[in-house]
Amino acid sequence: MKVSIIGSGNVATHIAKALHQAGIEITAIWSYTPKNAVQLALQIKGVKAVKNIAEMASIKSDFLIISVKDDAIEEVAEQLITYDGIVAHTSGSVSIEALGSLKNYGVFYPLQTFSKHKEVNFKSIPLCLEAKEKTTLQALTTLALLLSEKVHEVNSEKRRILHLSSVFACNFPNYMYSIAQNILQQHELDFDLIKPLINETAQKVQTALPAEVQTGPAVRNDQKTMAKHEELLKLMASQWLEIYRLLSGHIKNNK
């Protein structure tokens, strides 16, 4: 099986490396940033960094994976109309219709957060697939199963819901961590001190519903502690106080 890649960001990089490790031949890479395509090609044996996106359409491969910014997917797809294999984008929020100009297309969405310098274990990453044709879905499933044990068929509407929920499961918690880190830094306390807490909080909901393991002053309606926290936050940053009040209020009321 052969795969070509469009894009050189975090998702493209991790997918390309994971496919290569799974024994799949990566034929060519094109990126809006040619330098990054060359760099990624250097990391994977036998890959060619292609200069002109039009070339990608004529390169022989079974799959072409588009992993670029959401807004660019449609534009990229329109330059690949002569491509013979299956084209799939990797976005959580872009409809399958963005690839509608192509012969054979689908979606290959890995539900995970990727950072350039952190390895991930693909085996446990849910891969959400979508295709109009049954044979395309089967082909994408075969490819996906080489990477992960968790392969799901998810339509565009449900994928959009998954993507929205991942903002609450990942992006917002990470922002909360950054506030915690900032508070500690301002007071010359080591961020390491709360790392086990961050880990355990994520661990807990692997086996329990989050609402059932909610802890803290808000869920206990511990007014005294919340008042103390608000006093401290007033001395730090007004936006943290605003967040504290809004979230504590909702936790208290949802109990």
Added chain:
Amino acid sequence: MKVSIIGSGNVATHIAKALHQAGIEITAIWSYTPKNAVQLALQIKGVKAVKNIAEMASIKSDFLIISVKDDAIEEVAEQLITYDGIVAHTSGSVSIEALGSLKNYGVFYPLQTFSKHKEVNFKSIPLCLEAKEKTTLQALTTLALLLSEKVHEVNSEKRRILHLSSVFACNFPNYMYSIAQNILQQHELDFDLIKPLINETAQKVQTALPAEVQTGPAVRNDQKTMAKHEELLKLMASQWLEIYRLLSGHIKNNK
């Protein structure tokens, strides 16, 4: 070494069991809810559930750990003035002064979130200690090192900051998880799908600063995706929309 325990909640339970496992004799337990004290005593060999709190002051032990609601600590302490050992509370936000009526006192604050039915590994939990007397601090340190490799001296003011930051590192992320779980449930999608994402998000900040690994539409200022998300949230719950807007706005501006 002998320890007696006041309280039967999550923190009291986990500390009592961890001390017992570390080979320390738990002499007696008293709780506001006698039934819970009896239940906890049944789980730990040789422990006596005491009916009257006044009895706790005359029981022979080296340490008496108070792990009750923040508001009750001072009141409990006042009934222990004849106790001969070291009394320590386990609260993140109550000053050491709440025990000021006692002969020998300190703080023994485990920086972790505890749930009744989930085991935790105490070895990696930071234990934050405070005492006025050097000998008391030394005794608390000896006790703490039996449980954990991470023992720190932290004064009341810094402990309060740690506790505040733990709301952002634990309670608020858990609330975000609960919104994600709710969104998925409303759309008949399995919460299991985003569990690897939750885990990886917490894993990432073990080795990187949260601000450096922030991902998602807000930090990319991806207006189109955010507008789509807001449209979806409008059909769900107004408080989720409010949270989405507030946090996305801050993430965008802090970039």
